[in-house]
Amino acid sequence: MKITAMPRLLVTGLSYAHLGPFDFYLAAGKTVFLTGPSGGGKSLLLRALADLDPWSGEILLDGRPCAGFTAPEWRRRVALLPAESQWWHDRVGEHFQVCPSADQLAALGFAAGVETWAVNRLSSGEKQRLAMLRLLRHRPAVLLLDEPSANLDRENRERLEKFIGDYQHRQGAAILWVTHDQEQPHRVVGRVYHLENGFLQEVQSA
Amino acid sequence: MNAAPLTTFDLTLVSLLVLALALVSLPLRLELAAQLVGAALRMTLQLLLIGFILKWLFGAAEPLWIALLAIFMLLSAGREIDRRQKRRFQGGWGFAIGTFSMFVSTFPLALFTLTLVIGNQPWYEPRYAVPLLGMLLGNAMNGVSLGFDRLLHNVWQQRQVVENRLMLGEDWFEALSEIRRESIRSGLMPTINAMTAAGIISLPGMMTGQILAGSPPLEAVKYQILIMLLIAAGSGFGTIIAVFLGGRRLFDGRQRLRLERLTLS
Numbered sequence: 349m350k351i352t353a354m355p356r357l358l359v360t361g362l363s364y365a366h367l368g369p370f371d372f373y374l375a376a377g378k379t380v381f382l383t384g385p386s387g388g389g390k391s392l393l394l395r396a397l398a399d400l401d402p403w404s405g406e407i408l409l410d411g412r413p414c415a416g417f418t419a420p421e422w423r424r425r426v427a428l429l430p431a432e433s434q435w436w437h438d439r440v441g442e443h444f445q446v447c448p449s450a451d452q453l454a455a456l457g458f459a460a461g462v463e464t465w466a467v468n469r470l471s472s473g474e475k476q477r478l479a480m481l482r483l484l485r486h487r488p489a490v491l492l493l494d495e496p497s498a499n500l501d502r503e504n505r506e507r508l509e510k511f512i513g514d515y516q517h518r519q520g521a522a523i524l525w526v527t528h529d530q531e532q533p534h535r536v537v538g539r540v541y542h543l544e545n546g547f548l549q550e551v552q553s554a
Numbered sequence: 555m556n557a558a559p560l561t562t563f564d565l566t567l568v569s570l571l572v573l574a575l576a577l578v579s580l581p582l583r584l585e586l587a588a589q590l591v592g593a594a595l596r597m598t599l600q601l602l603l604i605g606f607i608l609k610w611l612f613g614a615a616e617p618l619w620i621a622l623l624a625i626f627m628l629l630s631a632g633r634e635i636d637r638r639q640k641r642r643f644q645g646g647w648g649f650a651i652g653t654f655s656m657f658v659s660t661f662p663l664a665l666f667t668l669t670l671v672i673g674n675q676p677w678y679e680p681r682y683a684v685p686l687l688g689m690l691l692g693n694a695m696n697g698v699s700l701g702f703d704r705l706l707h708n709v710w711q712q713r714q715v716v717e718n719r720l721m722l723g724e725d726w727f728e729a730l731s732e733i734r735r736e737s738i739r740s741g742l743m744p745t746i747n748a749m750t751a752a753g754i755i756s757l758p759g760m761m762t763g764q765i766l767a768g769s770p771p772l773e774a775v776k777y778q779i780l781i782m783l784l785i786a787a788g789s790g791f792g793t794i795i796a797v798f799l800g801g802r803r804l805f806d807g808r809q810r811l812r813l814e815r816l817t818l819s
Contacts, residue, residue, distance in 0.1 A: 398721060400810055419809035424723035434718035436732060486723050 356522035361405035364396035374522035379538035394492040398428040427488035433479030435467040631695040659792035660690040697789030701741025726805040741793030
């Protein structure tokens with residue numbers, strides 16, 4: 349596994365929506381889990397990191413400040429997977445600029461030809477896995493995942509976890525993973541942060 | 555040839571029809587009676603007022619007064635655009651964008667038509683300038699307010715789609731592409747429909763008025779064609795500009811969707 353001394357994403361004094369300031373970092377090739385009650389600001393934290401909501405403080409990606417990127421560039425490098433993915437064209441394939449390879453599709457449990465499927469016939473679990481695939485099209489350095497396996501059965505959840513792990517290993521991507529699943533931090537190795545009542549605490553070290 | 559003059563009595567007689575409609579709407583609980591009577595009264599007063607202003611202006615033909623009237627018409631149309639939105643921009647942005655896009659799309663067209671197409675001496679002769687500008691502004695106002703309303707409504711409804719597209723690294727322009735196309739189309743539809751139906755299903759109001767007032771039909775038709783083409787261009791360009799600027803205003807400098815800039819009217 350790739351390990352670099354400098355954190356991929358370094359966050360200093362981050363305040364957003366009456367929360368913060370928070371300091372933390374995400375290391376290359378490592379996963380950090382984020383737990384905490386609903387409504388505690390976990391999803392808002394991911395939105396601030398993807399520069400979708402106003403925030404103050406400093407966010408550095410590989411030492412470069414957020415303001416040094418255009419907003420679309422930043423979001424391609426620091427990619428957010430929302431809890432509920434959106435599909436606005438009729439067919440799956442229209443949402444991909446480059447069609448995913450058969451290997452990638454198979455890794456997530458799809459047969460070839462999924463790109464011709466009608467979006468309105470996808471199950472929530474299928475949408476979730478395809479959204480993961482779509483998220484990788486610009487090869488992001490940081491993945492912000494908002495409960496990516498919430499709608500999945502066990503088999504597909506394991507596929508997805510392996511798929512994400514493989515990508516992380518290849519690209520040295522840093523991952524911030526929001527989860528309500530108590531077991532997840534044990535299956536996938538990583539530090540755990542807990543966000544509750546406006547406090548962000550590291551509750552488990554890798 | 556002159557039109558048969560209408561008397562106050564004639565108009566009063568016809569106004570009874572609208573009153574009857576208002577009365578019928580009461581038991582049907584359409585809650586339209588007050589609005590209907592109010593709008594009819596307003597229309598009558600406004601048209602009488604502009605009639606007197608035009609009568610005076612035709613005698614004076616002062617460029618300054620014509621310019622002032624044009625600006626007044628433009629600002630009123632801008633205010634009307636803002637008023638027609640269900641969700642509107644805070645801080646006068648709807649008014650500003652509406653007024654600006656109508657100004658850019660209609661004033662040059664009116665100027666071009668008056669100087670080069672009609673070519674009257676002087677070009678600002680109010681008998682041509684005021685009605686021409688009025689037609690252009692009125693239709694541009696409809697197009698712009700329809701397109702604008704559709705834009706704000708759709709972005710509000712589809713904000714998750716727009717934000718998901720931003721998350722995937724699209725810029726604000728791409729993220730709005732489908733919504734923008736649909737908004738511009740809905741702004742232009744009335745104009746396209748009016749052109750398609752003109753002469754077969756409907757006789758356009760301007761031409762009808764001219765013929766009733768005694769013009770030879772072919773002259774009236776030629777002016778109607780001129781006006782319809784101008785209207786199509788004016789409201790089309792106006793809608794495109796307004797939807798573009800309105801879309802941009804929904805995002806901040808970091809291309810974040812800022813729906814808190816809208817308020818429910």
